[in-house]
Amino acid sequence: xxxxxxxxxxxxxxxxxxxxPDLETMRSSKPGLKRLLITTTVLFSFxxxxxxLWKSVEIYRSQLPFHDIxxxxxxxxxxxxxxxxxFHAVFVGFGSNDPDQLRSEIQDGVNQLTGESxxxxxxxVSISVTVQSPDELCSGTLPSTxxxxxxxxxxxxxxxxxxxxxxxxxxxxxxxxxxxxGKMYSVVVVNKENGDEVKAVVGxxxxxxxxxxxxxxxxxxVVGRVSEVFVKVFMNGGREExxxxxxxxxxxxxxGRLVLSFSLLNSNPRDWIYDWDFQRIDEALLAPVTKALAPxxxxxxxxxxxxxxxxxxxxxWDEKLQSYIFRTSDLPFFVQSLPRMIIKDEIGEQVKxxxxxxxxxxxxASLGGYGSSASSSREARSLAENAFFHPSIMSxxxxxxxxxxxxxxxxxxxxxxxxxxxxxxEWRRYKQEKAKYLTWLTRKKTA
Numbered sequence: 001x002x003x004x005x006x007x008x009x010x011x012x013x014x015x016x017x018x019x020x021p022d023l024e025t026m027r028s029s030k031p032g033l034k035r036l037l038i039t040t041t042v043l044f045s046f047x048x049x050x051x052x053l054w055k056s057v058e059i060y061r062s063q064l065p066f067h068d069i070x071x072x073x074x075x076x077x078x079x080x081x082x083x084x085x086x087f088h089a090v091f092v093g094f095g096s097n098d099p100d101q102l103r104s105e106i107q108d109g110v111n112q113l114t115g116e117s118x119x120x121x122x123x124x125v126s127i128s129v130t131v132q133s134p135d136e137l138c139s140g141t142l143p144s145t146x147x148x149x150x151x152x153x154x155x156x157x158x159x160x161x162x163x164x165x166x167x168x169x170x171x172x173x174x175x176x177x178x179x180x181x182g183k184m185y186s187v188v189v190v191n192k193e194n195g196d197e198v199k200a201v202v203g204x205x206x207x208x209x210x211x212x213x214x215x216x217x218x219x220x221x222v223v224g225r226v227s228e229v230f231v232k233v234f235m236n237g238g239r240e241e242x243x244x245x246x247x248x249x250x251x252x253x254x255x256g257r258l259v260l261s262f263s264l265l266n267s268n269p270r271d272w273i274y275d276w277d278f279q280r281i282d283e284a285l286l287a288p289v290t291k292a293l294a295p296x297x298x299x300x301x302x303x304x305x306x307x308x309x310x311x312x313x314x315x316x317w318d319e320k321l322q323s324y325i326f327r328t329s330d331l332p333f334f335v336q337s338l339p340r341m342i343i344k345d346e347i348g349e350q351v352k353x354x355x356x357x358x359x360x361x362x363x364x365a366s367l368g369g370y371g372s373s374a375s376s377s378r379e380a381r382s383l384a385e386n387a388f389f390h391p392s393i394m395s396x397x398x399x400x401x402x403x404x405x406x407x408x409x410x411x412x413x414x415x416x417x418x419x420x421x422x423x424x425x426e427w428r429r430y431k432q433e434k435a436k437y438l439t440w441l442t443r444k445k446t447a
Contacts, residue, residue: 026440031433039426043419053408062348068355076362084368085123086184087230088146088177092132092153093191094216099129099141102223109227114235123235146177146184158190158211167203174207183370185234187226191215200225202233204288258297260286264305278303295374347387354383 089106091097107127114122130140130148138150152173158166170188177184188209198212208229215222264276282301290299361376 025436026443027433027436028440030437031430033430036426036430039419039423043423046416046419061343062345064343064348064351065355069351072355072359072362080122081362081365082122082124083365085125085230085235086368087125087127087234088130088144088148088174088184088186089127089226090130090132090148090153090186090188091191091222092188093134093155093193094131094189095133097131097216097219099131099139102131103127103129103141105223106227106230109224110231113227113231125230127230146174146186148177149173153188153190155190155192158192158209163201163203166201166209167205167207170203170207170209171205185230187229189215189222189226200229202229206234208233258299260290260299260301262301262303264303276303276305295371296378344390344392347390347392350383350387350390354380354387357383 087106087110089102091102106129107125110125110127114125128141128144128146130138130144130146130150132138132150132153136151138148140148153170157169170186174184174186177186183206185206186208188207190209190211192211192213194213198210198215200208200210202208210222210225210229262278282303286301290301293299357376357380361373361380364370364373364376
C-alpha cells in the first residue's frame with residue numbers, strides 16, 4: 001500500500017493562501033515616491049532658476065521709434081522736400097510787352113534749366129512779372145507775389161559806381177514782399193536810352209539787376225538772362241551743375257557749435273614774413289557769412305601761424321589689410337549687430353524728440369519758414385548726436401548670445417547634466433518597480 005504524505009508541496013500553491021512573490025519580476029509592496037520626489041524637486045528647482053539667471057544678465061533696451069524713423073525716411077524719399085522759391089521780375093522802360101507772356105517764357109526757361117527736378121532741396125517756383133513803361137505806367141501778372149509801387153524804380157538810378165546804393169534801394173522797394181512764404185528774389189531789367197553796354201549785377205540782398213540799352217529789341221536774350229539769374233544764382237548759389245556739395249560737409253558739434261580754423265603754413269620762410277592781417281579778412285569776408293548762418297550753428301573763427309609743418313600724409317587702399325571706409329549712414333547697422341547694447345529711457349526720449357524736431361523742420365522749410373526750420377533742424381541734430389554719443393552706450397562690453405552661452409555653459413552644463421540624468425534614472429526605476437507591484441497584484445487576484 002502506498003504511503004501518502006500529509007505535508008503539502010512547498011512549490012505547489014494551496015487554495016486560500018497568498019503566493020510567494022518572485023523578487024526578480026514581482027514585489028508585494030507598493031514602490032515609494034520619496035526618491036522620485038527628491039530628484040524631481042531638485043530638477044525643477046534648477047529649471048525654475050534659469051529665468052532668474054537670464055533676467056540677471058539681460059540688457060535693458062528702451063523702445064526706440066524705429067517705425068517712425070522709417071516712415072519719415074520713406075516720406076522724404078517718396079515726397080522730397082521742396083522749398084518755396086518766390087521770384088519777381090520787373091521790366092523798367094518796356095512799352096509793349098505782355099506780363100503774362102513774359103512770365104510764361106521765364107517759367108519755360110527756368111524749367112529748361114532745372115529739368116523740372118523733383119529731388120530733395122529743389123524749388124517750388126512761383127514767378128510774377130511787372131512791366132513799367134517809359135511813362136511809368138505799370139501792368140502785372142495776377143496773382144502777384146509782390147505789391148510793387150509803380151514808378152518807384154527810376155532808370156537814371158542805375159549808373160556806374162552806384163551798385164551799393166542800388167542794392168540798398170531795391171531792398172527798400174521789395175521789403176514788403178516777403179509775406180509768410182519766405183523771402184522773395186527779384187530781378188530788375190532796366191532798358192536805358194543811352195548806349196551803355198549790357199551789365200548784370202547780383203547784390204547781396206536777394207536782388208539782381210540787368211542794365212543796358214536796346215533790351216526791348218533783344219527780347220529773347222533778356223528773358224534767357226532773367227531765367228539764368230533765377231536758376232544759376234538764386235537757386236544754385238552760383239554753382240555749376242555737378243559742383244553741389246553732397247552729404248555732410250559742415251561738422252557742427254552736438255552742442256551746435258562750429259569752429260572755423262585758419263592756419264598760415266609758412267615753414268622756414270626765406271623772407272621771414274610769418275604773420276597776416278587776419279582781423280581784416282574776418283571783418284570783411286567771414287563776419288557776414290557767420291552772421292547769416294547764426295540760426296544754424298554758433299560759428300566762431302580762429303587763426304594761427306605755424307612756423308613749421310610736417311609733410312601731409314594721405315590715406316590709400318591697403319591691399320594687405322583689405323580695409324574699407326564706412327559712411328556715417330552705415331553706423332546704425334553696427335548698432336543693430338549689437339543686440340545686447342544698453343539703451344536707457346533717456347536715450348529713447350532723445351531719439352523721439354529729435355524725430356519730432358526733424359518733422360517740424362521739414363514742415364517749416366516746405367512753408368518757407370527758414371528761420372524756424374533752421375532752429376528745429378539744429379535741435380534735431382543736437383538731440384540725435386546726444387543720443388548717439390550717450391556715455392552709457394559704450395560703458396560695458398557687449399557680446400552675442402552665443403558668446404554668453406560659451407561663457408556660462410562650463411559652469412551649468414555639468415550640474416544640469418547630472419541632475420537630469422538622475423531624474424531620468426529614478427523615473428525609470430520607479431516605473432520598473434511599479435510594474436513588478438502590478439504583476440504581483442494581478443497574480444494575487446488570479447490565485
